[in-house]
Amino acid sequence: MAAVIRITDPADPRLDDFRDLTTADRRPDRPGGKGLVIAEGVVVVRRLLASPYPVRSLLGVQRRIAELDAEVDSSVPAYVTSADVMAEVVGFHLNRGVLAVADKVKPWSLDDLAAKKRLAVLEGVGDHENLGALFRNVAALGFGGVVLGPGCSDPLYRRSVRVSMGHVLAVPFTTVTEWPGALKHLRSKGFQVLALTPRADSVPLNKVATDGPVAVLLGSEGPGLTDEAIDAADHAVRIPMTGGVDSLNVATAGAVAFYAIGTG
């Protein structure tokens, strides 16, 4: 049972975590951002409550808070207010009627990730929607975590959390700076690194044996993977495609590859 607190004044300082989300939360990983995790809607808030991220408080209309009440610890304040006050606090109208904020947690290390059997490794995936969709696909198809290489955005950004349907909150991830050193490190830990690329010398995905730990390397939709990343992989692999269609969306290509490789 949450500690339900009714609030009528949009200026109430207890709502500061929720204030002006369009600007305050634009890049929570950047100085000036609050570094908070923000979940929107009952489904995503529920996944936040079940995640390792410690929830600071909820803000919602009566009906939505009531739906979540049984899942909220009594130490967590749940601020109940009107849709109008919510809109004034956050700076835009919310369709979903409830928000929650949580603190970030200590990041996983590359070696934490290397204990998994299946990883996605991303290079240059800067689009928050693609990133959120990738995490959703990782979670759905049983991959164990995500390694974020250069050029990737923060997967805990609000829009990414929303597009992932909150599944980003259940997936361990780490950001690496050694590049393509991190790929070499994974190989030294026993991973087979498969670079997904439409390049001419790539082999169809189903022609590669995927016993043992596998890391799937995915690049951004436009430029694709860098040559140095592909060269650091064990194999360049591709999804066979019909003539004229250059590539799938990166999150979709990831889903196909995760399915084809399986959870081992």
Place this chain on the structure above:
Amino acid sequence: MAAVIRITDPADPRLDDFRDLTTADRRPDRPGGKGLVIAEGVVVVRRLLASPYPVRSLLGVQRRIAELDAEVDSSVPAYVTSADVMAEVVGFHLNRGVLAVADKVKPWSLDDLAAKKRLAVLEGVGDHENLGALFRNVAALGFGGVVLGPGCSDPLYRRSVRVSMGHVLAVPFTTVTEWPGALKHLRSKGFQVLALTPRADSVPLNKVATDGPVAVLLGSEGPGLTDEAIDAADHAVRIPMTGGVDSLNVATAGAVAFYAIGTG
């Protein structure tokens, strides 16, 4: 070589096809909509020019029209103007610098579609972005066409065309009203109809033999397929997923199924 015509007056009636796109084109399939196909950006305009849809005219800034010039028939006017005049005509600022409009063509029939070996059949996919993404995945993974059942939107809506990267313009499709009669009709033509659903009695996708023509039935993300549609299929199949993740996005699930089934 296009017939290049310079225009400086945003009120020029030759630009009427491009006027107020946010409202005129909201639902081109509805009375009052213009019933035109609209392509945005060089890549998508190029796919429109290669499609069966007869192009009426192009509107763009000098640089973008020049990129496309060699692909445009001399009977097609290409109106060149400034970015500001374009924005005034269409009603919003265009990042992509070029638009083209085309007429629709006579729709394909269900029997035209039944001549293909692989079909996607959609029920209740009303979201234009999901619809566009589905067509892109159909095209990329070598499926032959799309059957639109009840509750589907117009795949030639502008946003759907854009999200499909223009691939919707290369994929035959038809809208059916007999439901689930159309599924029975496909089965009578030799199709095996596979309903993709997380339902408990569904079998994993890779346990079903997919010799002969196959139609994959996909439902909207929230409610999923109706029972009557599933009952009219040969098999209910699922993508094996990790506990707690209820489903993939419908376009992503489609891509995984199209890949798993293959082009035969």
